[in-house]
Amino acid sequence: MHTVAVLAFDGISPFHLSVPTLVFGRIGAGRNNGDPGGPYEVEVCAEHPGTLRTPAGFDIQVRHGLEIFETADTIVIPSWISGTGISPELHAALHRAHARGARVAGLCLGAWAVAASGLADGRELTTHWSSADALARAYPAVRVRADTLWSDLGDVITSAGVAAALDCCLHLVRHDLGSRAATDLARALVTAPHRSGSQAQYIPVAVPDAADDDPIERAMLWARTHLGDAIDLDGWAAVALMSRRTFTRHFRERTGTSPQQWLLLQRADRARLLLETTADTVDRIATDTGFGTAVSLRHHFHRILGTSPAAHRALFRREDRVG
Template structure:
C-alpha cells in the first residue's frame, strides 16, 4: 500500500486539499483493492481552510511526524502562500525527500516546496498568475508557467487549481498504468490527459499600459492595424525613429522585439475572435493579420499551446439574446 499524505497547512484551499483523496480514493475503487492510504497531515490537530473560499475547520489525527511514513506528500495551495511556512514544516519536507518520498505541489503550493530549497536548479510550475512572483522569490528555480505539471521523478509541481487533478492522475498513471488512470479519470468525469498545458489560460498584461508611455501611441496604432502586413520599416516610420532605435526601445520598454510583440497581439486577437464569433478560421487568420489559416494554426498552437479549433471548442462564449459580436473591419 502507498501512503499518500496531504499536507494541509492553516489556510489550505479546501478544494485542493480534497483533490488527492478524490483521485487516489477513486483509483482504489477502480483496482478493487486498497492501493493507496490517504492521510491529511497538519501542524495542529485542528486547522482552518482559506477564508477567501469559505472557511471551515478540519480535524485530523495525523501530525508532521507522520510524514515519516508517507510515500507521497501532496502540498496544496494555502492562503498567505507568499510567507514561508514554519521551519518545522520545511524540515519535515526535506527529511521526507531525503528518505525517498515523492513530493508534489499543487498550484501555489509550489511556494512551500520552493522554500525547502529542493527545487533549486530544477524547472517547476505554479498558477500562471503567480509564476513571475515564484521566479522572483526563488531565482534558482526555472519557472515554466505554460505547462500543467512538471515531473522530475521524486519532485513534481502542478499549475493552477484544477491542474491538481491532472497531477494526481499522472501519479496514478505512473504507479498503476494508463488503463487504471483512464478508468479513474472516467469515474471523476475528467479527461485522462488534457492538451495544451496552461498557456491557453494565461491573460497577458495590457501592452499599452502607462508604463510604456514613450511607445504607447505606436502600440495603439499597431493594435488598430493588425490586419495589415506591417514591416519593421512601417512601425519605425510611425514611431518616427530608425529600425535600430525602434528595436532598442521595444527591448527596453516592452521586453521583446516589435515583430514578436506584434505576433503575440495577433494571436490574442485571434483568441478573442474564436471566443466571441462564428467566423471561419481562415477569416480569423486574415482579421488577426496572420494571413493564411496554416500560418494562424502554426503560431497559435505554439503560443497558446492548442489548435485554434480546440481553443474555440473550450472557450467559445455562449450566445445571449441581444448580445453584440465585436465589430469586424471590412476587407
C-alpha cells in the same frame, strides 16, 4: 500500498485540499464500489493537528501531524499562502522524507512551500501564472515556469492551479498504475484523461461554444483516428480547410503547442496504452501509432516518457494480470 500524505494548514481552501484526496482516495478505496484494497492509502495531516479554518465558512478536523511524512511514499502540498515560507519543522520533515525516497508534489501555490524547502534549488518548478513572478523573486535559486500545466522532475512535482492540479494528480496515477487506470478514473471524475504538462496554462483564445463548428477541434479528432497513418501538415491543414501557415498559427493559439509536437504526444500516449493493454510487438505498435519503426518509437517514447517501451510494458504487466 502506496501512502499519500496530504498537508493541510489553517486557512486552506477546501477545493485545493479535495483534489489529491479525491484522485488518490477514489483509486485507494478500490475500483469497484468502494471495495478496500486499492493501491493508495491517503492521510491528511497538518503541522498543527486539530481544527483548521477554511475560507468556505466551515472548519475541518485533522488528526495527524507531520509524523505521517515518516512513512509516506508521496507528500502532496495542495496549496500554500502566497509569499510565505515554511517552518524549520516542516523544512526538516520534508527533507527527511525526500532523503529516504518520498516524492514531493506542490500543487498550485504549494510550489511556494516546495521552493522554500530548497528541494528545487537549481531546478525548475511550475506554479499558477499569477504567482510566478513573485515566486521567482522570492526564490532566485529556482527557475519558475508559468507557461506549463505541470512539471515532473521525478522526485519533485509541481503544477499550476485548479484544473491543472487535477491533471497533475492524474499524471501521477498514470505513472504509477498506467494509462488504463488513469483513463478510467478521469472518466469517473468527468475530466480530460490526459493533458500534457507542457501545455500552456493560459490560452488567450476562447474555446468555441459549438465544437462541431471548430475546425481545429475537427482536425484534432481526425488526427486521433488516423494516428497509424502518415499525417503530413498540408493534408492535416486541409481537414480544417486552412492553409498550412494559418492552421499552424490557429493550432498553437488553441493548444499552446505546435501540431507536430501535439501529434507526437498523442502517438506516444496511444503507444503507452497499447503496451499496457495488448501483447502486440513493439514493431506492430510502432506501425499502429504512426511511428513507423521500433527505433523511432523507442526514441520518442524515451524522450517523452523517460523510459523504454519494453521497460514500461514490464512495469505494468503485473497490474494487467491482477486487473
